[in-house]
Amino acid sequence: MTDLNPPPEKAKAAAEIKKILSGGKAHFPNPPDPTNPDPATLREQWRYAIRQYSRMYSHAWGTAILAGASFFALGWFIKGGNPLPSFGTHHDPPPPPSPADSTDEPRRA
Template sequence: MSNVQKPNSPENTSPLHPPSRVVPSEIGSSRSPIEGKKPKFPNPPETEIPDVATLRDQWRFAIRQYSRWYSQAWGTAIFAGLSFFALGWFIKGSNPLPSKQDDDPKPPSSDRDR
């Protein structure tokens, strides 16, 4: 009987040294289908500096977009705040803001305080 075993046989592996799955000849191979090809972007970068009118139009468009998003964000925040206030009012049955409530009613005035 010979004691020669295969290096990656299941009986020769241990939890500390799992079998290697990568063959050294595959490490440097270029089997990727996208290697060597340039990626195609939907909006490729410009090759030259655009004219002033184009930059002005792009800047105006960006300002309009930012203004629209800014106003929508504020509108959403205000709507959410009012909705949570109304929900708190509905759940509690009264004003949910503790600073607007009279928890300590004034004692009745007596003749001695005058």
Template sequence: MAESQDPKTSNQNPKPPVQLPPEPPIELNNNGSSNSGQRIHYPNPPEKVNPDTTTLRDQWRFAIRQYSKWYSHAWGTAIFAGGAFFALGWIIKGGNPLPSKDPHLSKSQVSSSKHDD
């Protein structure tokens, strides 16, 4: 195979995307009835052809970055909320809200207080 025909080293531009003729707009005639049997025109119809691999790769990387950002924000919010509720419990109770972490209580006192309810 000659070097000029090798697709990996070729300096030629890829094929331009295929231009399809525009579809005529769909008119809905809603005479006070339901839309049964009528096609609905969506504002963003699906593409007719798949985009090239570079575009898909860029979109995928962007989606991963967005998901990672949202995931980390969700964890940060959850940790912050947990700390805030723990602090609120400490303020309301006037001490440690977790009885298992109180050094003055023994295990028998904690278990007996559960059964006294």
């Protein structure tokens, strides 16, 4: 069963939406252009957007690299050595004992 009389809150919200969609007193901060701009203007806007995006992208990569280097240096300072064990000197396993060391006799000096 449908409700023929919606609550006043829903009715008010629906009336506001209808007013906005019908071109009533809706104030948008950036209203749409009444017509499409000419191709030269669109090309200029597109190039400007690409420049802005490229600038933000390079700033983001620069910040990420600088932060990584800073944290690596901070880890090196705190630890007193290389904080990344995978980049340190590789520890080879100890060599097997030689046959001369495997005798049970004590060594004589």
